[in-house]
Amino acid sequence: xxxxxxxxxxxxxxxxxxxxxxxxxxxxxxxxxxxxxxxxxxxxxxxxxxxxxxxxxxxxxxxxxxxxxxxxxxxxxxxxxxxxxxxxxxxxxxxxxxxxxxxxxxxxxxxxxxxxxxxxxxxxxxxxxxxxxxxxxxxxxxxxxxxxxxxxxxxxxxxxxxxxxxxxxxxxxxxxxxxxxxxxxxxxxxxxxxxxxxxxxxxxxxxxxxxxxxxxxxxxxxxxxxxxxxxxxxxxxxxxxxxxxxxxxxxxxxxxxxxxxxxxxxxxxxxxxxxxxxxxxxxxxxxxxxxxxxxxxxxxxxxxxxxxxxxxxxxxxxxxxxxxxxxxxxxxxxxxxxxxxxxxxxxxxxxxxxxxxxxxxxxxxxxxxxxxxxxxxxxxxxxxxxxxxxxxxxx
Amino acid sequence: xxxxxxxxxxxxxxxxxxxxxxxxxxxxxxxxxxxxxxxxxxxxxxxxxxxxxxxxxxxxxxxxxxxxxxxxxxxxxxxxxxxxxxxxxxxxxxxxxxxxxxxxxxxxxxxxxxxxxxxxxxxxxxxxxxxxxxxxxxxxxxxxxxxxxxxxxxxxxxxxxxxxxxxxxxxxxxxxxxxxxxxxxxxxxxxxxxxxxxxxxxxxxxxxxxxxxxxxxxxxxxxxxxxxxxxxxxxxxxxxxxxxxxxxxxxxxxxxxxxxxxxxxxxxxxxxxxxxxxxxxxxxxxxxxxxxxxxxxxxxxxxxxxxxxxxxxxxxxxxxxxxxxxxxxxxxxxxxxxxxxxxxxxxxxxxxxxxxxxxxxxxxxxxxxxxxxxxxxxxxxxxxxxxxxxxxxxx
Numbered sequence: 001x002x003x004x005x006x007x008x009x010x011x012x013x014x015x016x017x018x019x020x021x022x023x024x025x026x027x028x029x030x031x032x033x034x035x036x037x038x039x040x041x042x043x044x045x046x047x048x049x050x051x052x053x054x055x056x057x058x059x060x061x062x063x064x065x066x067x068x069x070x071x072x073x074x075x076x077x078x079x080x081x082x083x084x085x086x087x088x089x090x091x092x093x094x095x096x097x098x099x100x101x102x103x104x105x106x107x108x109x110x111x112x113x114x115x116x117x118x119x120x121x122x123x124x125x126x127x128x129x130x131x132x133x134x135x136x137x138x139x140x141x142x143x144x145x146x147x148x149x150x151x152x153x154x155x156x157x158x159x160x161x162x163x164x165x166x167x168x169x170x171x172x173x174x175x176x177x178x179x180x181x182x183x184x185x186x187x188x189x190x191x192x193x194x195x196x197x198x199x200x201x202x203x204x205x206x207x208x209x210x211x212x213x214x215x216x217x218x219x220x221x222x223x224x225x226x227x228x229x230x231x232x233x234x235x236x237x238x239x240x241x242x243x244x245x246x247x248x249x250x251x252x253x254x255x256x257x258x259x260x261x262x263x264x265x266x267x268x269x270x271x272x273x274x275x276x277x278x279x280x281x282x283x284x285x286x287x288x289x290x291x292x293x294x295x296x297x298x299x300x301x302x303x304x305x306x307x308x309x310x311x312x313x314x315x316x317x318x319x320x321x322x323x324x325x326x327x328x329x330x331x332x333x334x335x336x337x338x339x340x341x342x343x344x345x346x347x348x349x350x351x352x353x354x355x356x357x358x359x360x361x362x363x364x365x366x367x368x369x370x371x372x373x374x375x376x377x378x379x380x381x382x383x384x385x386x387x388x389x390x391x392x393x394x395x
Numbered sequence: 396x397x398x399x400x401x402x403x404x405x406x407x408x409x410x411x412x413x414x415x416x417x418x419x420x421x422x423x424x425x426x427x428x429x430x431x432x433x434x435x436x437x438x439x440x441x442x443x444x445x446x447x448x449x450x451x452x453x454x455x456x457x458x459x460x461x462x463x464x465x466x467x468x469x470x471x472x473x474x475x476x477x478x479x480x481x482x483x484x485x486x487x488x489x490x491x492x493x494x495x496x497x498x499x500x501x502x503x504x505x506x507x508x509x510x511x512x513x514x515x516x517x518x519x520x521x522x523x524x525x526x527x528x529x530x531x532x533x534x535x536x537x538x539x540x541x542x543x544x545x546x547x548x549x550x551x552x553x554x555x556x557x558x559x560x561x562x563x564x565x566x567x568x569x570x571x572x573x574x575x576x577x578x579x580x581x582x583x584x585x586x587x588x589x590x591x592x593x594x595x596x597x598x599x600x601x602x603x604x605x606x607x608x609x610x611x612x613x614x615x616x617x618x619x620x621x622x623x624x625x626x627x628x629x630x631x632x633x634x635x636x637x638x639x640x641x642x643x644x645x646x647x648x649x650x651x652x653x654x655x656x657x658x659x660x661x662x663x664x665x666x667x668x669x670x671x672x673x674x675x676x677x678x679x680x681x682x683x684x685x686x687x688x689x690x691x692x693x694x695x696x697x698x699x700x701x702x703x704x705x706x707x708x709x710x711x712x713x714x715x716x717x718x719x720x721x722x723x724x725x726x727x728x729x730x731x732x733x734x735x736x737x738x739x740x741x742x743x744x745x746x747x748x749x750x751x752x753x754x755x756x757x758x759x760x761x762x763x764x765x766x767x768x769x770x771x772x773x774x775x776x777x778x779x780x781x782x783x784x785x786x787x788x789x790x
Contacts, residue, residue: 002397002499021531053457054457056452056526057451057457062479063527063528063772063776065641066641066643066775067529070645075640076641077639077660079490080480081478081479081491082480083479084479092476095474096491096495098498098500099491099495099500100498102498102499102500103493103497104397104497105497128451135455244472245471245472246464246471246472249458249462253465269473380461
């Protein structure tokens with residue numbers, strides 16, 4: 001019997017195209033964490049897990065975990081490490097902290113995610129993004145993220161009649177939620193479907209509004225052992241389960257582009273370990289790196305039959321008033337996607353939704369269970385966590 | 396009560412200046428793992444933890460965990476991640492696997508460490524190494540690893556009268572052990588103290604033989620839950636305890652250069668959790684990135700009084716026939732130091748020593764307890780693990 005683990009708060013730096021350096025983003029997230037968890041003292045923190053995808057390229061800095069510790073003013077005496085899983089680096093940090101706390105190896109852990117992606121040379125930043133794919137094999141064919149997900153979208157259109165309007169429905173929803181999220185890159189910016197459908201192509205059929213951004217950002221959350229939870233909050237979000245699946249890396253091994261069985265397997269494992277079913281989930285933070293991603297994810301999670309994800313979006317089934325609220329934070333599309341920070345900011349959203357602390361325009365009514373999903377690379381790895389407002393095993 | 400965790404075998408690619416690519420090194424280590432653990436089937440492996448420090452710079456590849464999974468032929472269904480902690484990235488992977496298995500989140504985990512450091516442009520490789528230190532603050536002062544550890548050595552000489560001969564004694568011992576280790580970079584190469592003292596300066600007083608190398612290498616070990624241990628080996632090495640401490644990052648906060656309190660604290664925590672004392676340790680794999688490191692580590696571990704580490708080396712107290720055997724594998728000095736692979740290769744040495752499977756010239760007689768140490772960066776982070784031939788809690 002391992003210990004239960006609670007997420008008890010956090011904070012984030014503003015996401016966007018920022019003048020801040022990598023280090024300044026970390027400091028902002030650290031300050032926001034201590035503001036967000038007022039009872040937390042630096043000396044309480046025994047561990048730090050940093051989620052960061054490519055600081056070696058974006059910030060010419062490795063060994064980032066001790067640097068981040070110093071920047072936020074903590075001296076971990078139990079565990080200090082960085083985890084990298086490309087676009088899922090943040091959630092990977094949370095999963096590591098969860099395991100370590102459950103095993104009794106630490107008690108009070110900060111999970112901090114950060115990425116500085118906007119560089120003086122955006123050509124260099126984009127080149128660095130190519131590192132995420134199988135560079136020697138898929139790189140020469142131009143398989144970076146936008147063309148890969150464009151292939152997924154084209155295939156989905158071919159197989160199922162999915163339309164650009166359906167893609168735009170996802171983007172409109174997520175930007176609308178981000179419009180009510182002060183840390184979002186697209187805070188207080190609105191995009192009608194009509195406007196989205198006139199934005200320039202990035203990789204057809206994906207337009208600018210179908211793609212998450214190159215974003216600077218950082219976020220931090222606090223995970224603690226069950227006996228410490230009430231020290232920090234009256235509204236803990238409990239880790240109920242987790243799952244992950246890695247199917248392939250080289251695109252030649254990908255299988256059907258529009259059927260993300262890795263997500264199906266990861267979610268099944270996460271729900272099994274939480275002793276829940278997908279119908280129990282009140283809202284989900286899904287990895288909408290592109291609009292088509294969210295549509296395929298609806299299907300892989302069993303929220304709708306295969307091929308009907310586009311219709312699900314168009315009908316507002318993932319919107320407030322629909323069957324489940326998807327990405328009330330604003331998603332990667334609306335918040336931007338600072339790789340390492342995304343998974344942490346999603347977890348922070350779960351905490352704040354459970355505590356009913358978000359803008360009413362994006363508050364999910366009385367949520368009890370939330371699912372968080374990140375994919376990484378060419379949707380070859382899927383990572384899922386389930387959080388609940390009620391502690392596992394509690395009656 | 397969490398589960399006990401056993402290290403049940405592994406394998407390594409040859410360390411050295413290799414024509415192999417990053418991917419080929421991973422494949423070699425994977426093949427060596429399956430040879431080293433004959434009962435292991437790829438389908439048994441539910442998790443993969445990759446220790447890699449800077450693949451983004453050395454191999455222009457990120458998202459390396461799923462790539463490594465594919466290269467060694469496994470499909471993790473539980474946990475897949477890379478950990479980075481500079482020179483301690485390998486041990487960080489093992490600590491992550493230990494936590495996850497202890498918490499019941501996975502059962503059969505491969506920990507794979509890898510680094511490809513020899514590039515067509517060694518200027519570029521050396522520049523990448525500068526990422527490990529606090530680049531914007533300490534970088535402009537030239538504080539990469541050799542000058543930093545040279546300062547430690549100069550200070551140790553000033554304070555305690557440590558001599559070049561004492562440094563050479565460490566190097567001679569570790570190269571002699573490496574001479575009997577087929578995977579070592581300096582396998583079948585011997586270095587007398589006299590010869591070592593004539594090698595060129597790198598950063599005075601450190602000569603070429605006082606510095607670990609820029610090395611290509613990879614290694615993999617298998618960690619499993621206690622109930623699976625006997626499926627794979629009759630001689631498991633049990634994880635008894637672990638500890639880590641992070642004191643600072645910026646050199647301005649370093650405190651006394653010759654007193655590594657972080658190691659003292661990390662080792663104390665590891666020994667406490669193992670319910671052992673330093674006198675119970677039969678041999679230790681210490682992080683001898685430079686000869687002076689091993690000398691300061693003797694002192695920080697309490698193997699000798701502060702200031703007497705050089706004498707301890709000169710007297711052969713860390714050699715076979717001394718009070719404890721230090722670095723029978725050959726250390727970083729003799730094996731080379733492929734950053735992510737080092738911690739994994741050290742753990743593999745523990746397994747093979749316990750199983751009495753190494754060359755008689757470096758076999759420790761009947762070892763029961765081993766300590767593994769890695770430092771990272773400017774000796775600001777110290778990570779320690781304790782392994783035993785007898786399961787914890789067993790009579």
